[in-house]
Amino acid sequence: MTSQTTVEKERASQDSPSPTPAGGLRGHPWFSLFTVAVGVMMVALDGTIVAIANPAIQKDLGASLADVQWITNGYLLALAVALITAGKLGDRFGHRQTFLIGVTGFAAASGAIGLSQSISLVIAFRVLQGLFGALLMPAALGLLRATFPAEKLNMAIGIWGMVIGASTAGGPIIGGLLVEHVSWQSVFFVNVPVGVLALALGLVILKDHRAQNAPRSFDILGILLLSGAMFSLIWAIIKAGEKWGWADGRTWAWLAASAVLFAAFAFWQTRVSEPLVPLGLFRSVPLSAGTVLMVLMAFAFMGGLFFVTFYLQGVHGLSPVDSGLRLLPLTAMMIVSSPVAGALITKFGPRVPLVGGMVLTAVAMFGMSRLTTDTGTLTMSIWFALLGLGLAPVMVGATEVIVGNAPLELSGVAGGLQQAAMQVGGSLGTAVLGAVMSSKVSSDFAGNWKEAGIPVPPDPRLEAAAEFGAVPPEVAKAPGMTPEIAGRISDVIHDTFVSGMGLAFTVAGVVAVLAAVVALFTKRGQNADAAAGGAHI
Known part of the structure; x- marks a missing residue:
């Protein structure tokens, strides 16, 4: 028993970062957190800010719908494919170097997109953005894992999650302002000064941590x-x-x-x-549960949130900026709750906060399934705030469970695994819930059209419009169209969209309930346990 305890302490001492001398900038935990947060903010912001610029890009460059879709899909493919490999690169060559290369390349690719004069170049540089973003994100987690003592890692990840949540939710507001008042190119140019700042800070502050048994081959x-x-x-x-x-x-x-x-x-x-991903990692039930939880959380959150922007802009007729402002309760709760969640997880362990967070997320999803065409701002704000409150502990806790249960020499792989799980879950959620939405619209549209008493056959193009909740402007200009009939058509499109969105949110809520069950199998990272145990001696 004594020898086992000694081995655990030795492993904890090897895996825990060495303390930074007081007053030193290089390797200082909180300055390091600020530095990686600047870089991560750039990538997280880009995930949603670009969606606002797509219509302007399409108009300016004469792109097709498929071209515009590939502005997002090319980035997503490159990011998802490269994340785990990029994490391994950080484990092998150092997370500091990987982070700095990722920041520099992401900023350079962003500037190149802003200078592009053709849609093919925009897509090509978006793929490069995804590859460099894949280098940056796992390296950021690897640096936090190596820099912070185990007992403070949850708080650091909480602030890291706060930055990601705030940047993701703030993207539509910032993007809308830039597109409306500057240009679509400015959406990409804004990354250049941010990248320069992250690079300058990284060169001065970040310290290269190498585990004793880091991989030597590839x-x-x-x-x-x-x-x-x-x-x-x-x-x-x-x-x-x-x-x-x-x-x-x-x-x-x-x-x-x-x-x-x-x-x-x-x-x-x-x-x-020397495997790329040692399968022994998945012998850890908490790490495996954390990975599955991240997939399910992203499925429910990203898949469900995909419809909210269409609901706000199509059904309620809000501008992109106003839509972003309506989502401020979600952003605010994630900003406030993420550090608090980190502190709670540090004190009580991740299981209860994770289960509670997914239950709150499920309640919010079921609540949003009851949104109607005339739901007021207060009701929407309550559900958005509840969703932010539920997501914060899951973002923080699942990340800590995955990264904290991996050895230090595999922290980059664990960070890549966490990000890859999120990307796969978000892609699945958007695609599956989109299919659910489309099926519901197809089954309801003809009946709603007939019930509205519109004296012309239903137009397939209007059924397609109902999947996005927006009434095409040419409806009001059609020959023989009266304001009364145009109003009925608008009601049919909005009602059909809301019906499909409600079913999609219901499915997302069921997935969130399943995620709450998975969260029961999580526990504090092994190294955090060792540190906590040492703290009580």
Whole structure:
């Protein structure tokens, strides 16, 4: 018993970062947190700010709908495919170097997008943005894991989650202001000074931490197999939601290819001397549960939130800026709750906050399933605030469970795993809930049209418009159209959209309940436990 305790203490001392001398900038935990937060803010902001710029890009460059979709999809594919490999690069060559390269490349790619004169160049540089963002995000978590003592890691991750939440939710507001008052190019140019600031801070403040048993070789075949598997999975999800549908044979062919490549990757990891992702990581039930929880949380949150912007802009007729302002209760609660969640998780462990957070998220989703065409701002704000309150402990706790239960020398891989789980969950949520929405609209539109007593047959183009909740402006200009009939058509489109959105939010709520059950299997990171145990001696 004594020897086991000694081994655990030795491991904790190896995995815990060494204290930084008082007064020193290099490697100072809180200055390091501020530095990585600046870089992470740039990437998180870009995830939502670009959506506001897409219509202006389409108009200015004469892009097709498919082109505009690939402004987002190209970035998403590159990010999802490269995250775990990028985390391994940080473990092998140092998270400081990886972070600085990621910041520099992301800012440079952003500037190149702003200078692009064709849609093909915009898409190409968005792919580069995704690759450099993949370098930056796991490196940021790896730096926090290596810099902060275990007993303060939750608080650091809480502030890190606050920055991501605030940046993600603030994207539509900032993007709307920039597009309306400057240009769509400014949405990308704004990353350049932020990137320069993050690079300057990183050169002065960040310290390169290397675990004693950091990997020395690189698993090239593992990288190829995992990248192919992730590409096939995300490609199938994107194309199913965009064009093919879930019944199409091509969707299932790509999903089957993904399953085969994942199986081949898992087999190879048991044969190679230094695997890309040691499968022994998943012997940790809390780490596996944290990964699944992150997928389910992102499914419910990103998939559900996808419809909120269409609801606010299409049904309520708000501008992009006003839509972003309506989401301020969500942003504010995430900003306030994330550090608090970190403190609670440090004191009580992650299980209760994670379960409670997912229960609150489920309640918010079920509440939003009851939104109507004339729901007031106060009611919406209550559900948005409750959603932010529920998400904060999950963002913080699931991240700590994944990163905290991994050895220090694999903190980059764990950070990449956390981010990849979030990307896969968000993609699945958007695609699956989009399919649920589309199916509900198809089943309800004709009946709603007939019930409204509109004296012309239903137009398939208007049914397609009902999937986005927006009434096409040409409706009012159609020959023989009266204000009364135009009003009825508008009501049908809005009612049908809200009905489909309600079903999508109900499904998201069920997924959130399932996530609450998964959260029961989480626990504090092993190294945090060791530190906490030492603190009581």
